[in-house]
Amino acid sequence: MSSSQPVEDPASTASPDHRYLLDNARVEAGERFTWLAELFDGVTRGHLDRLGLTEGWRCWEVGAGGPGIPETLATAVGPTGHVLATDIDPAWLDPHAGYEVRRHDVVADPPPQPGTFDLVHARLVLVHLPDRARALATMVAALRPGGWLVIEDADTELQPLACLDEVGPAQRRANRLRGATRELMTRRGANLRFGRTLPRVLRAAGLADVAAVGSFPVGGLACARLEAATVRMLRADLLAAGLADDAEIDAHLAAVDAGELDLTLAPLISAWGRRPG
Known part of the structure; x- marks a missing residue:
């Protein structure tokens, strides 16, 4: 991510493209889910434990993506609880792993089993949705009185850099490409x-x-592998938008693979609240 101003695209301003950029159908999605789980599943589980997650709870994981959190929830609630994991593309979820899998669009579809869930959780979902207010209302409607909503989303404007220590050309290139991804x-x-x-x-x-x-994490293998998978996933989009060229992307991926960069991510803001009653 770069501190410079992004290039304005008048065409995109006039007719915005609301397709999900980090599409689950892309081959790199599974690798991204693996490294996101490595980086953040422990953070998420800590918050849920402090809210009292225990056996018998009914939980809805919204926009689950990969299997990490649904499996964690299923283990925590045990056979007397229930976990529903939904996504617009649930291809990476395992319907035989102790949780229910359902295709669901949190913006367009009504809440499943409204007023019944002890916990509704979404991580890195709302930030991508233009109609995030409607999605949030759907999740709130699914809570039982006293149930908890936990939303975790990145704030890339709080910390826009890929490399905090911008000491050389490789770090500056990484930050330029992060800025292109933000655009x-x-x-x-x-x-x-x-x-x-x-x-x-x-x-x-x-x-x-x-x-x-x-x-937010700073440095380490998981950050590097997540960066490589994300850049590979977005390569065609970056090129088509004129935000990067092949030589720049190749050089950046080589620097990542060589372990030359202490990469970081935007802060993950975890927030929670309880439905009164």
């Missing part, structure tokens, strides 16, 4: 400042006991 996300309707709004958004949705924390 692609913006053109697809993402709100790169959404994470910081979560406490206010949850209060406005009528939830009580709202709180939030932020975290």
